[in-house]
Amino acid sequence: MSKPSQPSPSIPVSSADTRLERALDRNETVEETVKQSSAELFVINAVLKQEIPEHVQTGDVAQALQKTGELEGKIQASADDLAHVNELLEQEIGERADVERELAATKVALAKAKAR
Numbered sequence: 001m002s003k004p005s006q007p008s009p010s011i012p013v014s015s016a017d018t019r020l021e022r023a024l025d026r027n028e029t030v031e032e033t034v035k036q037s038s039a040e041l042f043v044i045n046a047v048l049k050q051e052i053p054e055h056v057q058t059g060d061v062a063q064a065l066q067k068t069g070e071l072e073g074k075i076q077a078s079a080d081d082l083a084h085v086n087e088l089l090e091q092e093i094g095e096r097a098d099v100e101r102e103l104a105a106t107k108v109a110l111a112k113a114k115a116r
Contacts, residue, residue, distance in 0.1 A: 017096050024089040031082040038075040045069055 045068045049057070057065060 017093060017100070020089060020093050020096070024086060024093065027082055027086050027089065031079055031086060034075055034079040034082060038072055038079055041068060041072045041075060045072060 045065065048068070049065055052061060052065075
């Protein structure tokens with residue numbers, strides 16, 4: 001995921017932006033962990049289905065295999081949701097940085113106007 005552009009060094013970054021950036025970094029880490037977990041569960045489920053003979057895949061075993069498949073889908077959906085949230089956070093951080101740059105420029109213009 002791409003990082004939003006950082007404000008110029010002369011414009012201070014608000015603590016809200018810093019918190020949002022930390023939240024985004026954490027979410028990206030969690031997203032990657034969830035994706036890896038989903039992939040590992042997929043492999044485990046595939047191996048179990050392949051290695052457990054069909055005639056044994058009944059009752060509790062069949063139900064367990066089905067549940068792992070369902071769980072894999074839920075985990076993947078959660079990873080997708082996290083990716084979407086991360087995109088929204090990136091947009092919010094970018095928008096806030098833009099607003100802060102505009103505010104700083106307005107403050108400079110106002111100070112110049114008052115100095116005249």
